Amino acid sequence: MADPRLSLVDDATAIRAAVPALLPTTTIVSTHSRVEDFLAASPDCDVVAVDLQLVNETQPGALQGVAAVAAVADAGYRVCVYTQEERRFVLASCLAAGALGAVSKSAPLEVARAAFEGVARGELVAPPAVVGILEVLSKRGRLTLLTDRQREVLNGRARGLTYDELARTVHVSPSTLRSCWRDITEVVGRHLSEVSPGDIEHAFGLRPGDLVGVWPVQPASVPSARPTRRPR
Numbered sequence: 001m002a003d004p005r006l007s008l009v010d011d012a013t014a015i016r017a018a019v020p021a022l023l024p025t026t027t028i029v030s031t032h033s034r035v036e037d038f039l040a041a042s043p044d045c046d047v048v049a050v051d052l053q054l055v056n057e058t059q060p061g062a063l064q065g066v067a068a069v070a071a072v073a074d075a076g077y078r079v080c081v082y083t084q085e086e087r088r089f090v091l092a093s094c095l096a097a098g099a100l101g102a103v104s105k106s107a108p109l110e111v112a113r114a115a116f117e118g119v120a121r122g123e124l125v126a127p128p129a130v131v132g133i134l135e136v137l138s139k140r141g142r143l144t145l146l147t148d149r150q151r152e153v154l155n156g157r158a159r160g161l162t163y164d165e166l167a168r169t170v171h172v173s174p175s176t177l178r179s180c181w182r183d184i185t186e187v188v189g190r191h192l193s194e195v196s197p198g199d200i201e202h203a204f205g206l207r208p209g210d211l212v213g214v215w216p217v218q219p220a221s222v223p224s225a226r227p228t229r230r231p232r
Contacts, residue, residue: 004046004120005029009038009072010082011054011062015105022109026116034059035068039075046120048072049082050099052090066090066097066216073098080119082112088129089204090214096192097216101125123182132158133204134188146187153180 054064080101103115156166163174
């Protein structure tokens, strides 16, 4: 794929104005302060970067959080959450709602760019802390469809290893591991859309009911099965 075509949904005017200059090799298709405006415009893009905090005094009723992610993903777009949010269970709930990736606004620009590019290709791009929760679920038998190789990759990514570092450990090429990670995407996407809040609360050490209002109530579609909007 060529440089991905990116749309941005962020309530901060400065962020929307700065992104084209900060990511000069990325084609910025459109920027929006609200998900509702983005959906109304229905731009032709490969990936949508969505902030989770979109309510402010000028748009108090804006859709935000997991609901905003689900709305964009359900419209057929590939979503990468771009946020300051660091709570693992919130980021995992975004993946359950249909996002394919999550990257912190505090991450270096090259990391953000790589995340957007990965999501545009249909890859799962998640912080090691979130991947670590998937590993916990896997070890407890809640994620049982992974092969031994996929479990090795999941374990390595959960510890923050790069593909090159992991390749030296498991003695296969980085390209093979990337392909394996793409296969994990479908399994994880289906699992997160079906797993109960209770299972996730147990994995996170949360109290019963802590995910009420955060974890999607209705199962989301499998993220990897979502087509890009108007494929190129």
